[in-house]
Amino acid sequence: MATALALTTACGGDNGDDGNNGGGGDGGDNGGSVESSIELPDLSGERLEIAAVWTGAEQANFMSAVAEFESRTGAEVSFVPSGDNVATFVGQKIAGGAAPDIVVLPQVGVLHEFAEQGWAAPVDDAVMEQLNANYAAGWRDLGAHDGEQYGVYVKAANKSLIWYNTTAFENAGVSEPETWDEFIEVARTISDSGTPPVSVAGSDGWTLTDWFENIYLSQAGPEMYDQLAAHEIPWTDESVTEALTTLADLFGSDQLLAGGPDGALRTDFPTSVTQTFADLENPAAGMVYEGDFVASVIADGTDAVVGEDALVFPFPAVGGEPPVVSGGDVAVALAPDGEASEAQMALLAWFASADAARIWAEGGGFLSPNRELDTSAYPDDVQRDIAEALIAAGDDFRFDLSDQAPAAFGGTTGQGMWQALQDFLRDPEDISGVQEYLESEAARAYGD
């Protein structure tokens, strides 16, 4: 607490001096600085506009980190909600000649698209310095295109988590499983105890793709995962058969899914969480799979307390190592006709700094890929553990495969992976049929 106070006073005092330093002139001694991890130029009178998908509490939290930037530099930053379809939103804005200065993109594919079209501006040395100091190579590379760094990952999601209702585990007398076989065994025991064990949100295709990705990453390994993500191996590959067969252990069982496959297909993501934690005496499901953001759904939709009634364990290892599948949002400076301004780069550098991550983390509901962030900044133990697991994975994590794929294959209702895995949930016997469909859809979407 004392350091935090010292930091803020120090920051306040820095304001005037920083103006003399300028943006690009930062020395290498910044990393060693105790008081502030970043020096920012004086940007009085500058105006910046950020576009991102966040609304409500998420947006407010984000803006508290931005507010600190405003007070340190004197720049004015405004926020525009972009809606779910960021690419379309930005495309329209650029066509209209009023592009936002910074845009936060949830899909890594869109970053490549923007870089190719020349909309995104490469980062400058100051940003690169922060990135090198604070980010694992894996996270840095995700923001690069053709060897050039364009983006800063401002927010991460750990998508290798299984949340469970402690009552269900107590009733069944089971403990957190570490391997897939143990997981299935635990699920059976929970089922025997009278609680439907696993809640699956089959109505939202993206949750099913995340199930598959975790199993595939752990079973086939990171190299195969990367090849599949790039569509260098076909979806009819044996490794995919194996992963789907493993997934069928769960999806193929009426007893292990809450409501059976039909019930799961009717369940959307928020319901899959609330039905697990709404009734703490006699839960409608014992476990639910999804990323760290489940915590906010629990907090908003149920009376359960994260850390007491709702606990979490890492996705069980299917092969040798447990998987770490992550997602995240990347901030990119837009400069469709020319160079990016000093202010844009300063804001990106700020996002890459540990200071910004700390302010944002204190608000909760946020996970930072910044490894220099002191994890004591997270408001509770559950989030701290999740964050530590993500940072501990170093470069061994893999980015959500469906977010890397073209949106037509990895992110559209009624086609591609979403549809294929829903069909699979409906009929887990027909693995080869699902694989053929996946391959035909992938061939179309990847354009080969």
Place this chain on the structure above:
Amino acid sequence: MADGRPAVIRARPWAVACFLLPALLLLGALVVYPIGYSLWRSLFDAPGTGFVGLDNYREMFANPAIRRALQNNLIWILVAPALATALGLIFAVLTERIRWSTAFKLVIFMPMAISMLAAGIIFRLVYEADPDRGVANAILVSVNDTFSEGAPWPDARPRPDSGLEPGPEESLVATEPAAVGEPALLPLVGVAPPRVADAGQAVEPEPAPDAVVGVVWLDFAPGGGGDPGVVDENERGLPGMVVEAVRDGTVIATATAGADGTFSLPAEADGAELRLAASNFAASFNGVDWLGPTLVTPAIIGSYVWMWAGFAMVLIAAGLAGVPREMLEAARVDGANEWQVFRRITVPLLAPVLAVVLVTLMINVLKIFDLVLIIAPGSTQPDANVLALQLYFSSFGTSPNQGLGSAIAVFLLLLVVPVMIFNIRRLRQERKG
């Protein structure tokens, strides 16, 4: 008067042009230009830079999702207008002579005042699968429950290899035959702790010399522990479980388990097959999966009819008021019954009005969008897809392709054209008549 007009046009064409200009501008900007641009755009690729000719149209018919949408549109256009018109006709005729007809008509017409979006949300709730939340299933389930009683232990099931195998229907059959002097142990699992709160501690009965005894119990102690197949402490009986002794396919004796799960069958059951009756387990009826792949389109059509039957009724009722009473009376005097009057006189006289209603609804149904978008859940949205929805997804969804979207729009326009031509012809005929 008919002679005057051409004279004005001849004398002051600029005045005519002035009067026509605002309408022409508006029509041009809001109707002609968008149609023309859509046609033009449909010949280009996704970014709008490469000319692709008719490729978008080819893609449209090759894409299985769009074909499905087309098929659903066909179902919609055949079923929805006809159903709404038929219901409207019935309501109009039935309400014609009742005393509170205005109030009745008001109620039927009321859904028209609700936006499609709100109606969609209402029906999303109506069709909810859980009978505690969806009124459609609540009605079905409560009707069903008045005629058949729910099973006491629908969730109970045996562990694999625990000595109980699935028998006929949903019954469970013990692998060991009943024997006097050897208590039968019938373990089940899968019942949530609160459901056995009233049951007593399960007891393994003492062997009796003149009876077949046994216990049916929940072989799972809360908090885990306990050995499978053994009556442990803290394991509850399953009271009310019906046990049958079956020999050569006929039930020779029946017993019901007590609070501690024990039961006793007469000695003649010795050597018979022990069976837990299907009535113990029969899964309770949980209603219909309205929004599942097969029923989703009919269900949405149902909500559409709910909205538009009132519209049909009001128009038809207006037409009905114009039907000459004398003709109906004459028919009745000639001995026609009410059905014949309706069939042979009312309906033919109403035919023009019915045609108007049907055609209006057809045009309306072709562009159906909001109800489908809102009511269909993600997993069955592809099964409920219609062209207007696909147009939206193709143009503005993930990986937008406004060329393909425009092609769908042009195709929709082509579908409306025959109906429009029919409408215009009819209007002309009416004027002549």
